[in-house]
Amino acid sequence: MSELIINPSRACAISGHRVLGKNLKKEQVKELINKIIEKEFDTFLVGMALGFDTLCFNILEDIRKSKPINIIACIPCVEQPEKFNEKQREEYFRMLDSADQKIYVSKNYSSKCMQKRNEFMVDNSSILLAYCIREYGGTANTIKYAIKKDKPIIKVGEKYE
Numbered sequence: 001m002s003e004l005i006i007n008p009s010r011a012c013a014i015s016g017h018r019v020l021g022k023n024l025k026k027e028q029v030k031e032l033i034n035k036i037i038e039k040e041f042d043t044f045l046v047g048m049a050l051g052f053d054t055l056c057f058n059i060l061e062d063i064r065k066s067k068p069i070n071i072i073a074c075i076p077c078v079e080q081p082e083k084f085n086e087k088q089r090e091e092y093f094r095m096l097d098s099a100d101q102k103i104y105v106s107k108n109y110s111s112k113c114m115q116k117r118n119e120f121m122v123d124n125s126s127i128l129l130a131y132c133i134r135e136y137g138g139t140a141n142t143i144k145y146a147i148k149k150d151k152p153i154i155k156v157g158e159k160y161e
Contacts, residue, residue, distance in 0.1 A: 006125075010042050012036050012044050012125055013121035013128045013146075014121075014130075015053075015118060015131075015142040016131030016132065017131060017132065017139055018049055020051050020131070024131065029055060029156060032129065033063065037069060041127065043070045043125075044069065045072050045074050045124060046073060046074060047074050047117055048073050048074065048076075048080060048096070049080075050088060052131040056129070057095050057098075071098070072102075072103060073095065073096055073102045073103065075096075076105055076114045076117035077108055077109045079108065080109075114138055119142075126151060127153075130142065
């Protein structure tokens with residue numbers, strides 16, 4: 001695999017909750033991602049967490065079969081999958097194998113490694129796709145950071161024109 005250089009002007013960061021609400025529809029997320037691609041975005045930075053990240057990674061893999069896009073696995077630390085169950089770990093490593101590039105933001109776990117990963121994704125993109133239904137936690141902090149950095153945010157459930 002050749003080294004992929006991230007062009008932030010064509011990169012979209014993805015952040016969302018680990019637990020998905022019942023109203024979240026895969027087709028709605030796929031439609032938003034396709035609209036982002038139509039705006040000439042071709043690189044997607046995914047934090048490799050359970051829930052929304054996994055959903056988006058799988059959608060992106062499907063889209064990648066017919067469109068030239070890159071999926072970059074942004075991994076907060078080597079220990080990320082340690083608390084996943086066996087099925088979740090299998091899917092995690094399958095996704096890592098499928099990623100066009102893997103970036104480890106921190107070598108070891110720390111109380112700040114997840115936020116460092118989220119900030120890395122925002123810093124290396126020009127748009128954030130977010131699934132956030134509460135005002136606290138990692139995704140809410142990522143949105144606040146994107147606002148501070150003047151990055152447009154598309155929240156799942158909103159239209160993107």
